[in-house]
Each structure stands twice: as structure tokens, then as C-alpha cells.
Amino acid sequence: MMVQTESSTPLLLETRCLSKEFGGVHALDGVNFRLRRGELRSLIGPNGAGKSTFFKILSGQLQPSKGDVLFDGKAIVGLPPHRIARLGIGIKNQVPSLWDGLSVYEHFWLAAYRHTGKRGAMERADRLLQQLGLWQKASQSVGTLSHGERQWVEIGMVMAQEPLLLLLDEPAAGMTEEEVERTAALLRAINTEASLIVVEHDMQFIRMLEGLVTVFYQGRVLMEDTIDAVLADAKVREVYLGTADSHG
Amino acid sequence: MAPTRLSRTEFAIWVAAAVAVVGLPLLLPIFSIVQLTVFLIFCLLAVSLDLAWGLAGLLSFGHAAFFGVGGYAYGILAVNGLATPAALLAGGISGALLAGILGYVAFYGRVSTIFLAVMTLTVTLILLQVMGSTADPSYRIGSAVLGGYNGITNIPSLALGLPLLPSIELGPAGFFRFVGGFLIVVLALGRLMTFAPFGRILATIRENEQxxxxxGYDVRWRKLAVFAASGGIAGVAGGLFASWGNFINPEVFSLSQSAQVVIWVLVGGRGLLYGAVIGALVVQALTQYLGAIGTAYTALVLGLLMVAFVLLLREGLVPTFLRLSLILPRHKTPA
Incomplete structure (x- = not known):
């Protein structure tokens, strides 16, 4: 069942005392986070816990007020987003961010082109269209797609970069139940080759991902364990799920 | 399946345009050719703005400045006896340099798009003030008297020739063909770039830079490159303008001139380059007509035109026309 990564597996990502202040508000407050190669980690926490801020710092969209980020052994704080992307971190932001006037095909082609050149980009784009079931919509501009499809296009773009680490902020938001299942299967497939960190609210979805769960609360890591242990934890239930029965 | 490609119709359009540019001087009186030449120079200026604004989303009010700087560079150097083709090249380089400096500050300083518009407009108006206050005859560069608001006069016309042989002034027909030919080359190269990976990446910057x-793309140098190239083409257009009228004055840096370039592109439609050409032709023809019937309200009519396009025809003439004419074939299934 669950692929428990050995403690001997090398670290892919480590943050030390990562903090971010927005005018006196501590969005992140000393986060020490470790991810091993090959992990599929879920990140949960109530709104404002700092999950999206954490992702934005990891991808270079925000600079931390304090602390370090080591990716694959290299310090990446201060690097511009495109350099971090080239090192192998791909991100899907919470709000789908696409090139609305361009076609689905071009999204995949352009996302791959930086890394593969022309020929490789065509191959990768074709493969992604098939894998994501977007073949019929290849030449449609993404502005005309449904929300779920837009989510997949953005996930597909991140995949086209073939990163070492994928950061996916709410990849299943706004999807139907069937789409959620397909997305979970897709992420597990990606996980055979790359590591992932996934921010989600849907506990059913997180269960399908079968990875460790890190709980963020008020800019800190509250706990880190399996989904069952997390959901059984009294403190987590209190801050995140309320005292009522959880979905799990 | 390959990414979007240039259609064959476009090659046909370029060939037809080239034939027209060569043939028109045989059909039209000299007066019309001279008039058309300045229209084509404005088309070139409009296309240069569309390269930055339409392709990469970089709105600039500074294209009048790049145009004017190119014109002044041509004028000053040509008056001082430099070969006119070299002076024209210098005009292009001056435009590219000014655009490059402004672009560097804006793109590497990560200022917003709207600030780029404000910054370019401000620089244009500063140039208007500076060049306007050079009326004293002591303001001269070599033998070129800057002349304040009267500008530089007696600028030599563009003359082409082979090395070692005396160059020959082109005359109205030759100059028309030179300007037309240059415009077609810029259009064709611009269109080819639109479909090349570099142009596609510019399109993504326009759509969503983040x-x-x-x-993994560094957007900064790409924006800088296209902006400087765009400024360079505007500079060449300015040099051609100075050669056309044999003079240049600070009027090129005026607010109305800056706004006019934007209106041309807005009316014709952004992003396709052809729209810029159509927009410049339509608006210039309209301006001339309004001037001919003696109305004092040219600026008012142009203003209303701009408001009408922003409110009702936001895409501009050419994209709207294409959309309407392509409604049926648009439902093709992907190959």
C-alpha cells in the first residue's frame, strides 16, 4: 500500500526556520520542513495557515523574511522564479494561471520547449494530451475550458517541465467526484518519477494519495503523520476540523 | 500536430504588397506618391508599436520619442555630411538605445506595465521641452543648428549608392519604393517571429507573465529585446520621416503625436501587425480628409474614434474582420 520512504533516502527539500511576515502578520513562523526524494506529501491546514505562502516562497514568487530553503542540496532563496523552475521545481498555483488566448497544445508545447527543444516538445505535448484526455480540445484556447480542464492543463504544464518536485496548490478544487479520482490516479502516476507536495482540503482526495500528511496551523507545522493518525489527533481536530466528526 | 503556422495567404499578401509598392509610382501622380510615402512611414511606426504592445503586451507612449530621436539623429548626422544610409542606421540605433535604456529600467526593475506607459510618456514630453528650448543659434551640433521649435531644416534626402561610386538621390518614386519595401520586410519578419518560439513566448508574456x-523562461531579456527592436524600427521610421520632409522639429515629441501612434494600433487592432498598417492608413486618411474640409475639430473626431473603439470594437478593425470572416471554418475538428 503506502510507499513509506526510508529515512536513508536523501532529502530533496529542506526548509530551515522559514518565516514570512506581511506587515506584522506572521504568515509563516519558523517552518522546518523536510521532504525525501520520491515522496508524495499532502499539506493541510485551515485557511491562512500559510500553505500558499509556503509554496510561493519555494517557487521564488515570494522572498522569505527569514530562513533558508535547500533544494537538492542548493540554497534557492533569492533566485528568480525562472531559475528555480529550471532547477526542477514546478508549481501549479491555487488560482489557475494560464495563457488564456493560447491553445491547450501550445501550453504543453511551450512548457516543454524550454527543456527539450522543438522536437521533444512536440512529443511531450502529444503524450500529455493523451494522458490527460485533452486530445479533443488540443486546438481550443484554454479560456474556453471548464474549471476542471483548466486545472489539468496547468498540471500538464508542470508535468511538461519534468521537474524533480511538483508543488500543486489545490489541484482537485472544483472538480467532480470522477475527476477527483482521475486526478489522484494521475498524481500517483507522476509520483513514480517525481516527488510531489499537494495542498488540499478534500480529505477523501488526500486519502487516495496515500502519502504522509503535514498539518500547517498559524504559519507553523503542527504535526506530520499518516492521514489516519492526523485525523485522529485531538489538536488537529480542534484547529482544523472543528470538534465535529471529520470526513475521514 | 504542430503549433500555429503562417498561412500561405500571407505570403500571397506580401507578394501582392511588393508588386503594389513597385507598381504604384507608375500609376499615380508624384504628389500622391509623396503623400503615400509619409503614410507608409507612419505605418512603419505603428507596426513598431504593435511589435511591443500587440505581441508582448508592452504598452508604450514613447514610440513618438523613439521616432523623434531617430529623426534627429538622422538629421544631425546627415547635415554634418555623413552618408545618408549610415545616418538612417544611426537613427535606428538611437531609437533602439533609448528604448533599451527605458526597457532595462522597467523590466529589470520589475515595474508594472502601466508604469512603463507613464515612464515612456514622461520621457517623450521631457524631450519635447528640451528640444524646444534650443532656439538659440548657439545650440548646434557641428553644422546642424537645432533651431528650437523650428527644428532642423535642409536635411539631405536619403541617397543610395554602391561604395566608391557617387550615390544617387532616390527621388519620390525611389524613396516610396524604399520605404514600402522596408515596411514589407519588417512586416514579414515580424510575422515570422510571431510564429517562431520566441514570438510564442512573447505571447505567453502578454497573456500571463507569471x-x-x-x-522557466527569463521574461526580462525577452521583453527588453523586443522593446529595443521595436524602438529601433521606430527610430528608422523617424529617420525616413526627416529625409522625407527634409526637416525635423520637436512636434514629433508632442502629446498628440504620442497618442496618435497608440490610436492607430488601437483602431487597426493589436497583435497581427497588419492591423497597425490598416489603422495608420485609415486614421491618417481621415485626419487628412478632416483637414481638407476645413474642420477645426480633427482632434475631437480622433478622440471620439478612440472612445468608440475602446467601448465598442475593442479588438480593432482587422481582428474583428477576421473573426467575422472565419466564423464558419472555426468549427473544424483538430487534425
């Missing part, structure tokens, strides 16, 4: 960066 996504482009997160995909």
Missing part, C-alpha cells in the same frame, strides 16, 4: 516565469 506563468511564463514559472515555466
Amino acid at each position: 506563468r511564463t516565469e514559472l515555466s
